[in-house]
C-alpha cells in the first residue's frame with residue numbers, strides 16, 4: 001500500500017457499519033426471545049393448571065371416600081340398633097296370654113324417645129286375615145297394609161328381620177320380623193332421612209339410601225355447587241350397609257362446580273412462580289446474548305484498532321525508509337567533506353580557502369538534510385493545514401524528490417514533464433502531495449516486475465477547462481476490468497498485502513481541496529491517473545503590481 005496518512009477515513013466505514021448492523025439486530029432478537037419466553041410460560045402454565053386441577057379433584061374425591069366410609073360405619077351401627085329394638089319388643093309381645101298392648105305401648109314410647117328416627121312401632125297379626133293389633137301411629141299414611149307385611153314375611157323364618165320398603169321416595173322404610181312361632185309380626189318404621197343424618201358440616205355431598213330392589217328410599221339431591229351449563233366432574237361413593245337385616249345402599253354424590261373443580265388460587269400461584277422463572281430465564285439469556293454481542297463488538301473494535309495500528313506502522317515504515325534514503329546522500333556527502341576538511345587542516349601549508357569551501361559545503365548539505373526533514377514532518381503533521389496558492393509543478397517536484405529514491409530502487413525510471421507554466425492552484429500542498437505520492441507509488445508497484453522498457457512512469461501537468469491537471473502514467477498491466485467501476489472504494493486491492501486504501505484516501509484528499517481524481521487505462525497499455533484542481537488566478541491588483 002502506498003504511504004498514506006496517519007488517519008485513514010475509509011477504515012472506519014465498513015467495519016463500523018458491520019458493528020452497527022450487529023447492534024441493530026439486537027432489539028429484534030430480544031423481542032423475539034421475549035415472545036418465545038412468554039409463549040413457553042403460557043404453555044407451561046396451561047399444563048400446570050391441568051395437572052393442578054386433576055390433583056385437586058383427586059384430593060376432593062379422596063376426602064369424600066373417607067367421609068363416606070365414616071358415615072357408612074355410623075349408619076350401619078344405627079341400622080343394627082333396629083334389630084335390637086325389635087328383639088326387645090318381641091320379648092314383650094311374646095308374654096303368654098292376650099297381647100299386652102299397654103306394655104308394648106310403654107316400651108314403644110321409651111324407644112321413640114331415645115330414637116326419634118323410629119317413626120312407628122306396630123304389631124301385626126299375619127294369620128289368614130292379617131290385621132294390625134297395635135300401632136303407635138294407627139292412621140299414618142305411610143303404614144304398610146297388614147297384608148303386605150304378611151306377604152313379605154311369608155317365607156321368612158321367625159326371628160329374622162327384613163326390610164319392607166316404603167313407597168318410593170317416601171323417605172321411610174320398614175323393618176319387619178315374625179315374633180316367635182305365633183302368627184304375629186313386629187314392625188318398625190324408620191325415618192331414613194334421620195337415619196342418614198350426619199354431624200353438621202361433616203358431609204358436603206348429597207346423601208341417598210336405596211333399597212335392595214333399587215327403590216330409592218331417600219333420593220340424593222345434588223347439593224349446591226352445580227353450575228348451570230357446567231358439566232363438571234361428579235364424585236361418587238356407594239356402599240351397602242353392614243347391617244344383615246337392612247342391606248340398604250348408602251350413596252354420596254357430589255357434582256363439583258367450576259370454582260370447586262379449578263383451584264384458581266393454586267394455579268395463579270404456580271403461574272406466578274413460572275412467570276418469575278420465565279422472566280429470570282429471559283433475563284439470563286438476554287444478558288448472556290448482550291455480553292456475547294459486546295464481546296463481538298469489542299473484538300471488532302480490536303480488529304479495527306489493530307488495523308489502524310498496522311496502517312500507522314506501515315506508514316511509519318515507509319516514512320522511515322523515505323527519511324533514510326533521502327538523508328543518506330547528504331550525510332554521506334557531509335562525511336566526505338568533513339574528512340577532506342580534516343585532511344586539509346593537517347596538511348602544510350594550510351589552504352584556508354579549501355577548508356572554508358569544505359565547511360561551507362557541509363553547511364549547505366546540512367541545510368538540505370534539514371529541509372528534507374521539514375518536508376517529511378509537514379507530510380505527517382496532523383491538523384488542518386491552510387490552503388495556499390501553489391504551483392502544480394512545485395507539488396510534483398516535492399513528491400518526486402521524496403519518492404525518487406524508492407522508485408529508483410525498484411529499477412523504475414521516473415520522467416517529469418512537460419510542466420505547464422502558471423499552473424497555480426489553491427490547495428493544502430501536503431494533502432495533494434500525499435495523493436500524488438500514492439499514485440506514483442502505485443504506478444511503481446505496477447511496473448516494477450516488468451521488462452526494463454516498461455518500467456517507466458511519466459508525470460506531467462497541464463490545463464483542461466478551468467482545471468489544472470497533474471497526470472501520472474505508467475506502462476504497466478493497467479487497471480483490472482472488475483476494479484474500474486469501483487476504483488476509489490476502500491478495501492479493493494489486487495495486491496497480496498494491499499489494503500486498498502490508497503486510492504480511497506487520495507480521492508478524499510483531492511476532493512477536500514475542491515478537485516477531482518480519475519483513473520483509467522491508456523489506449524496503448526498501462527494506467528493513467530489524473531488529479532484535476534481548480535486553477536487559481538492571482539488577484540488583479542497583485543497581477544498589476546507584478547506587471
Ligand code: ADP
Nearest residue numbers: 001442446478493494498499500501502503527
Ligand atoms: P493498494 O495499493 O493497497 O492495493 P490502492 O487503493 O492504492 O490500494 O489501490 C487499489 C488497487 O488499484 C490496487 O490493488 C491495484 O489493483 C489497482 N491499481 C492502482 N493503481 C494502479 C496502477 N497504476 N496500475 C494497475 N493497477 C493499479
